[in-house]
Structures are given as C-alpha cells and as structure tokens.
Amino acid sequence: AQSVSQHNHHVILSEAASLELGCNYSYGGTVNLFWYVQYPGQHLQLLLKYFSGDPLVKGIKGFEAEFIKSKFSFNLRKPSVQWSDTAEYFCAVGLGSGTYKYIFGTGTRLKVLA
Amino acid sequence: DTEVTQTPKHLVMGMTNKKSLKCEQHMGHRAMYWYKQKAKKPPELMFVYSYEKLSINESVPSRFSPECPNSSLLNLHLHALQPEDSALYLCASSQGDRNQETQYFGPGTRLLVL
Numbered sequence: 001a002q003s004v005s006q007h008n009h010h011v012i013l014s015e016a017a018s019l020e021l022g023c024n025y026s027y028g029g030t031v032n033l034f035w036y037v038q039y040p041g042q043h044l045q046l047l048l049k050y051f052s053g054d055p056l057v058k059g060i061k062g063f064e065a066e067f068i069k070s071k072f073s074f075n076l077r078k079p080s081v082q083w084s085d086t087a088e089y090f091c092a093v094g095l096g097s098g099t100y101k102y103i104f105g106t107g108t109r110l111k112v113l114a
Numbered sequence: 115d116t117e118v119t120q121t122p123k124h125l126v127m128g129m130t131n132k133k134s135l136k137c138e139q140h141m142g143h144r145a146m147y148w149y150k151q152k153a154k155k156p157p158e159l160m161f162v163y164s165y166e167k168l169s170i171n172e173s174v175p176s177r178f179s180p181e182c183p184n185s186s187l188l189n190l191h192l193h194a195l196q197p198e199d200s201a202l203y204l205c206a207s208s209q210g211d212r213n214q215e216t217q218y219f220g221p222g223t224r225l226l227v228l
Binding site: 034036042043044045046049090100101102103104105106107 | 118145147154155156157158159162164169170204206208216217218219220221222
C-alpha cells in the first residue's frame, strides 16, 4: 500500500538553527510532492511543491526541499529557523498523473525556541 | 481571493441527529475535497468532487453523504454518526482536476459526536 512517512514527529530547535524534516514515500509511479504547513490556529497552506524539473525547489519563507528519486524522499530544509516557524509540517504525495488523490504524512510538530 | 470557507466552525451533535457541514469557494476551482483529520493525525481523504460529480469515495460509511449543489459549494450531510466520527473535517479545493494542483484548505469544522 502507498504510504508517506515523516520520521520526525516532534522537533525542537533554537532560533537560527538549521532545519531538515524528512519525508519518504512508497510508490513506484509518478508522484507530485508537496509540503504543507499548519501554523497554530490557522489552516493548512502550501509551502512548496515539486512536479518535475529541478529537484531542488524553493518555497515561501525561505524553505526549500529536494526530491531524490532514488531514495523516494522529499526532505524539507531551512538554513535558519525563526520563532514564527513554529507549526506542524505535513508532507503530501499526489499519486500518479491522473488522479486527485493526496496521501499525507503523519506530520512533524516543530517548536522553535526564542 | 484564495479563501475556502467552512461553516460551522464547531458542531456538537448526538448520534441520532442530522446535520450538515458547508464549504464554499469562489476561486473558480472545479475540484473540491472532504478530508477527516483526527487529533495528531494527518488529513485523510474522504471524497473528491470534480466538475460537480463525485469522483472519489474512499470507502466512507454511508452515514456521511456528500453533495455538490454547484461548482462553488460542497456539503457534507451527517446522519447517525458515532462518537469515533468526532474529528476536524476539512474542505479543500483545487483549480483543475488532477493532483498536480495545489489544494487550498479551509479552516475546518470541529465535530464532536456525543
């Protein structure tokens, strides 16, 4: 069965620390990859997405992610986190090229200490 | 306007009640989605409507009944729910009809079934 794994469930960092959140998926076909963020009290919003082309994609607020096809991974990175990055981060995978289906990872709760 | 609105924000219902959740978007999106999110879990897809037709039903129990009266509105009718159905119900929409599209999420309706 297809699945999306986020291995870090809770991450605590100090401001200015670097961030990397892992995302791995199990699906052998074409995928479209997304990172969504949910700030406290707010709804899910898109951070960045990858469909094709350059495997290093840049999103909003200084976030970037790298698609490594051979590792079935799409890790999220930020060189220097801020307190305002405290949120829950979800990796999502769109399966195939002709369906509407997203599968979400289990989420990573990030807390940034001021 | 990139907003998806959902009403009500909170809903408490008994197991014999009938209620409805409402979702609205005015972005001209042609695909709309219902997700269920339990606490500390990722969103799980329930239904997808594309061009006002039901496209995906993820084996959801019949006590949940979706309806898409027009391209801007999506309802979820609830009847004879169980306490385990208590969750955050998220609506989303996307422009096209394939999973390359970014999904825009509403704030959700927090449902408690007593």
